[in-house]
Amino acid sequence: MQGVVQSVAGLPGLSLNGVVIALFDIFILSLRLGSFLVAAPFFGSQMVPLNVRIIFSFLLAFFLYGWVEIPALLEYQYALLVPVIFFEIVIGLTAGLIFSIAFSAAALAGEKIAATSGLSFALQVDPSTGTQSPVIGQFLTLFLLVLFFASDTHLIVFFHMLNSYAVLPIGSILQVEILYSAIFGASNTMFQNAVLIMLPIVGYILLINLVVGVITRSAPQLNLFSFGFPITILSTIVILFFSISPLANMLVDIVADHADVLADLILELSNGRE
Numbered sequence: 001m002q003g004v005v006q007s008v009a010g011l012p013g014l015s016l017n018g019v020v021i022a023l024f025d026i027f028i029l030s031l032r033l034g035s036f037l038v039a040a041p042f043f044g045s046q047m048v049p050l051n052v053r054i055i056f057s058f059l060l061a062f063f064l065y066g067w068v069e070i071p072a073l074l075e076y077q078y079a080l081l082v083p084v085i086f087f088e089i090v091i092g093l094t095a096g097l098i099f100s101i102a103f104s105a106a107a108l109a110g111e112k113i114a115a116t117s118g119l120s121f122a123l124q125v126d127p128s129t130g131t132q133s134p135v136i137g138q139f140l141t142l143f144l145l146v147l148f149f150a151s152d153t154h155l156i157v158f159f160h161m162l163n164s165y166a167v168l169p170i171g172s173i174l175q176v177e178i179l180y181s182a183i184f185g186a187s188n189t190m191f192q193n194a195v196l197i198m199l200p201i202v203g204y205i206l207l208i209n210l211v212v213g214v215i216t217r218s219a220p221q222l223n224l225f226s227f228g229f230p231i232t233i234l235s236t237i238v239i240l241f242f243s244i245s246p247l248a249n250m251l252v253d254i255v256a257d258h259a260d261v262l263a264d265l266i267l268e269l270s271n272g273r274e
Contacts, residue, residue, distance in 0.1 A: 025070045028170060029061035031088035036161055039096025041103040042145055068165040084171050091168065091269075094179045095161060095262055101186040102258040106144045106251065108190065109197035110137025116205050117236035118229050136240070140197070144251045153255045160262050167270040174269050182265045186258070193254050197247070201239055208235045 034057035037043040043053060114120045114134035123132040148154060168174070212228040240247075 022065065026058065026061045026065055028070060028084070028088065029064050029068060030057045031085060032092040032164070033057045033060045033161065035089045035092030036096045039093045039100060041100050041148075044096060044100070064162070064165065069169060071169070071171045083173065087172070087174050088170065090176070090179060091164065091174070094183060094265070097183055098186045098258055098262055098265070099157065099255070101190045102254055103141055103144055105190045105193035105254060106140040106197065107133065107137045108194040110134055110140040112194070112198045113201050113236070116202050118232050119236065140247070143247070144255065147248060147251050148255050151252050151255070153259055156259045157262065160259065160266060164266045167266050178265070178268055182261070186261060197250060201236070201243060204239050205232065205236060208232055
């Protein structure tokens with residue numbers, strides 16, 4: 001890059017040193033934000049085109065230019081730029097994966113609820129991934145997405161990402177073990193949150209199945225498929241309707257907890273950087 005700058009500076013009538021350096025700085029600034037947008041929920045889904053994510057990351061980097069302190073990367077050799085680019089991408093991907101795991105908890109709980117209630121056959125194409133998933137899982141995922149934006153948690157997340165430039169300057173060498181532990185910890189939390197979401201609903205469905213089993217056992221003329229499935233499906237819909245408020249509070253707490261996890265991760269990385 002330094003050779004490119006020197007060659008441009010040698011052209012007669014052109015003084016593009018500042019332009020090349022500014023474009024390179026904006027590129028470095030966009031790595032952390034761009035990788036976060038690729039891995040984050042909604043922003044990294046197929047609902048947002050790739051060119052929109054690229055433009056949005058460069059716009060954020062443009063507004064950060066002049067506010068974030070950027071080291072003189074042009075004085076580095078090419079081999080020294082590789083770890084800088086690598087750690088910038090890893091920080092953004094880790095932050096995005098933390099919230100993708102939070103949204104996966106709602107999808108996992110929805111799949112288990114659908115499998116228990118007999119709605120696992122009701123599949124629909126998920127617009128975020130392009131694959132088929134149960135309707136209840138998509139309902140909980142979209143519900144969590146609405147709460148994510150309605151509670152302004154996305155603003156808190158972007159604040160932590162922008163604040164990471166002050167806490168973790170560009171060019172800092174990080175401990176990758178801290179990133180691994182954060183991802184595995186978020187994965188463990190995903191299963192715990194999924195159990196907390198689905199356990200009350202699955203418990204009610206289990207009681208309903210027991211009642212249906214007793215009725216069909218006492219009256220064999222009542223077919224399980226014509227009598228039990230409609231009752232189970234309707235009961236699941238009614239339970240979900242009356243569980244909207246508790247589910248909303250639980251899902252808001254989940255995204256808020258993951259925002260705190262992101263803030264703690266950035267603080268821990270700042271304490272463990274070299």
